[in-house]
Amino acid sequence: MTPRIFIDGEAGTTGLQIRARLEGRTDLDLLSIDLARRKDPEARRELLNSAEVAILCLHDDVAREAVAMIENPATRVLDASSAHRTAEGWAYGFPELTRQSRDEIRAARLVSNPGCYATGAIALLRPLTNAGLLPPDFPLSVQGFSGYSGGGRALVDAHEGRGEHPMAGPFKSYALSLTHKHQPEMARHGGLTQPPLFTPHVGGWRQGMLVQIPLHLGPLGVTAARLHEALADHYAGERFVRVRPFEGGQPADPILDPQILNGTNELELFVYASPGGEHALLVSRLDNLGKGASGAAVQNLDVMLGLEGAGHSYGVPEGV
Numbered sequence: 001m002t003p004r005i006f007i008d009g010e011a012g013t014t015g016l017q018i019r020a021r022l023e024g025r026t027d028l029d030l031l032s033i034d035l036a037r038r039k040d041p042e043a044r045r046e047l048l049n050s051a052e053v054a055i056l057c058l059h060d061d062v063a064r065e066a067v068a069m070i071e072n073p074a075t076r077v078l079d080a081s082s083a084h085r086t087a088e089g090w091a092y093g094f095p096e097l098t099r100q101s102r103d104e105i106r107a108a109r110l111v112s113n114p115g116c117y118a119t120g121a122i123a124l125l126r127p128l129t130n131a132g133l134l135p136p137d138f139p140l141s142v143q144g145f146s147g148y149s150g151g152g153r154a155l156v157d158a159h160e161g162r163g164e165h166p167m168a169g170p171f172k173s174y175a176l177s178l179t180h181k182h183q184p185e186m187a188r189h190g191g192l193t194q195p196p197l198f199t200p201h202v203g204g205w206r207q208g209m210l211v212q213i214p215l216h217l218g219p220l221g222v223t224a225a226r227l228h229e230a231l232a233d234h235y236a237g238e239r240f241v242r243v244r245p246f247e248g249g250q251p252a253d254p255i256l257d258p259q260i261l262n263g264t265n266e267l268e269l270f271v272y273a274s275p276g277g278e279h280a281l282l283v284s285r286l287d288n289l290g291k292g293a294s295g296a297a298v299q300n301l302d303v304m305l306g307l308e309g310a311g312h313s314y315g316v317p318e319g320v
């Protein structure tokens with residue numbers, strides 16, 4: 001039977017992008033809620049309990065409530081919120097992260113979709129901590145640069161002339177309390193014993209992001225070439241994660257535009273080195289709504305259902 005899928009929060013930023021990516025899929029039966037009843041607990045309860053997979057595109061508190069509404073043991077959950085990313089009993093939905101990740105996601109009833117900045121950071125960190133090139137307690141800084149859709153409906157509306165928001169504008173630094181909800185996730189799934197110092201920034205473009213990790217190589221006792229080799233080895237053969245060539249002093253990609261991967265489910269990783277080899281910069285580029293949210297969610301849905309081999313792109317189809 002065709003698996004029934006319900007997107008709770010289908011009218012929000014992440015939900016709409018998931019719907020766009022599922023457009024034209026005949027191997028899934030997409031259940032939809034009457035728009036007028038989309039916040040009605042009874043209407044949602046019914047759909048949540050009749051789906052094979054419920055995808056939650058809700059803010060954390062509403063996502064927790066949705067999980068509590070599910071009584072049907074056959075309903076599996078894919079949560080796009082940050083409510084369960086370090087919770088016990090939840091698989092982490094990053095299929096390329098470790099050799100076991102795909103099997104864990106396929107077997108799980110509860111899967112948490114990664115955060116956007118966290119995806120960029122963890123994709124760089126985990127292969128290096130696993131390979132023993134980055135000690136788990138190494139003091140790290142992570143910098144993020146996101147398009148405004150990362151702020152959800154309220155920030156999108158402010159940017160598109162439908163309200164005001166303190167983070168709207170051409171460029172803002174934020175989370176200057178030096179605490180951000182992605183830090184525990186970066187630590188846990190990046191293989192670190194302490195959260196990195198994380199400084200996010202948001203700008204006046206709609207979507208697309210860069211995540212940067214600067215490294216002093218002296219204390220690490222490793223070369224940038226070795227870090228690149230470990231990343232390239234780990235992601236060899238992966239369709240959605242690409243490690244760009246490393247060319248030492250003459251970078252293959254001398255300028256990075258955060259928007260290049262928009263509409264795709266792709267993630268690109270870069271390693272840069274200073275001419276004397278003292279410093280390295282690790283960078284990831286992704287669409288915060290693609291591999292950072294909705295593309296990843298649809299990929300995870302297919303991994304959960306054993307459909308990944310069908311070769312879908314998990315991008316937004318042309319013209320949608």
Ligand SMILES: NC(=O)C1=CN([C@@H]2O[C@H](COP(=O)(O)OP(=O)(O)OC[C@H]3O[C@@H](n4cnc5c(N)ncnc54)[C@H](OP(=O)(O)O)[C@@H]3O)[C@@H](O)[C@H]2O)C=CC1
Nearest residue numbers: 009011012013014039057058059080081149150152153293
């Ligand atoms: N934006 C991004 O880049 C990413 C977001 N996420 C995560 O996805 C989740 C959703 O974020 P995002 O899509 O940006 O948020 P939005 O605010 O755009 O969407 C949330 C949706 O949930 C709806 N909603 C609110 N309350 C209820 C309720 N009680 N019952 C049912 N629906 C409700 C909202 O309706 P209404 O607008 O009418 O209130 C809205 O349509 C968040 O947890 C976020 O952390 C994950 C990765 C990336």
Ligand SMILES: CC(=O)N[C@@H](CCC(=O)OP(=O)(O)O)C(=O)O
Nearest residue numbers: 082114115116146150151200202
């Ligand atoms: C620009 C902006 O506000 N970004 C969001 C992160 C968005 C995201 O994708 O993360 P989640 O999946 O955890 O919501 C923030 O910093 O909280």
